[in-house]
Amino acid sequence: MARHRLLLRCLLGLAVLCSVVSSVSAEATLRVNTDRPDAIYACGDDATFAVGLQRDGGPVVEATVQYRLTLDGGKLLGEGELAVRDGRAEVRATLAEPGFVRLSVTFAGEDGHIDAMAAAAFDPEHIVPSADEPADFVEFWARQKAELATIAPDPRLEERADLSSDQRTVYKISLANIGGSRVYGWLAVPKSPGPYPAVLTVPWAGVYPTPVGLIDWADRGFLAMAISAHDYDVDMPAEEYKKLEEGPLKGYPHQGRESRETGYFRRVFLGCVRAVDYLTSREDWDGTSLIVTGSSQGGGLSLVTAGLDRRVTALAANVPALCDHLGYKAGHQPGWPRLVTEGAADQEQAAGYFDAVNFARHVACPAIVGVGFIDTVCPPTGVYAAYNVLGGPKQIVPTPLMGHSQSEVYGALLHRWIPEQAGRAAR
Secondary structure (H helix, E strand, O other), X not given: OOXXXXXXXXXXXXXXXXXXXXXXXXXXXXXXXXXXXXXXXXXOOOEEEEEEEEEOOEEOOXXXXXXXXEOOOOOEEEEEEEEEEOOEEEEEEEEOOOEEEEEEEEEEEOOEEEEEEEEEEEXXXXXXXXXXXXXXXXXXXXXXXXXXXXXXXXXXXXXXXXXXXXXXXXXXXXXXXXXXXXXXXXXXXXXXXXXXXXXXXXXXXXXXXXXXXHHHHXXXXXXXXXXXXXXXXXXXXXXXXXXXXXXXXXXXXXXXXXXXXXXXHHHHHHHHHHHHHHHXXXXXXXXXXXXXXXXXXXXXXXXXXXXXXXXXXXXXXXXXXXXXXXXXXXXXXXXXXXXXOOOOHHHHHHHHHHOHHHHHOXXXXXXXXXXXXXXXXXXXXXXXHHHHHOOOOEEEEEEOOOOOOOOHHHHHHHHHHXXXXXXXXXX
């Protein structure tokens, strides 16, 4: 069987009443679904995508949509026009090897273009990373951590009475990091008697003030810390962050990507370790539980932090970025931030040292991971490549029709799972 086989056909839908057909409303809706609610298939199975086109609440009797079928946003598997009859059409696809097929459809109507998307997973828990771990990956990061260890943490805390409450005391905090930089964040300490388990929240992508709400875990009895990715304070005026985003931090993920020594994320990854250093050094830490959590860039950083530091006892990574940077070599789209320009040998060589998949290979603690099957920012192939190499107890929460977001199911799981990892009942 060929690696990628596509079967395409258009089917007549159910008959509709003339009153519905005659509607001239410009409002149209376009939907795509798979024939299985979980959108998960075995390799070699046929996945049927159902395309639905309606206007003013009723099916469009006859129309044409453009379709594009890809290997999770990468290799083109098929494209062209698809005839819709009585509001319906079908596309069938299969894969002979583990992966994702993504169907994107576009309808050019009176009110402009509208798009819809769905994806089918084929044996996703057998997806493998696109590249091997660099031979000296462990040794390289051991050297980086050794360099960090020579730098005194120099914690600087500023109590913020305006943000504190009867349940917690809030501090703005910074810690020394490599190259004369610092790690900036918020710290919240419960006022109930300690010691406390710890939760470290690592940041999603962008240049912004770090939300104080990320340390609300303190209200549930956790020593809570949330950090920024950047060497700047966490609560500056909005215009200052805009200047940074348009200036020195413009395109920050790609800065220095030609070398493992200069890549922007080298300092970010070590900053996460420095936060772990600080939390585990506090006398009010319980000495047992330290959970790291984040979404998108923060999901990737959760995998990285747990892979770098065995003091992390559990991780939660929602739609993790930084995964499978060389995915394009296997025909699928890599995850954010698309760290490698195709064909750039120096970038390819450096990328392996900043790939969350390679850190995931060294994780032994419990983990939960959230994934959206139509996530075009952090495509599911890379997320599963990281999830599948995790070495500890793990659970993935797949959401077939979710893009780059967080599902209610994952949110509810996170709410109870973190306390469970610390031996506390969720409330």
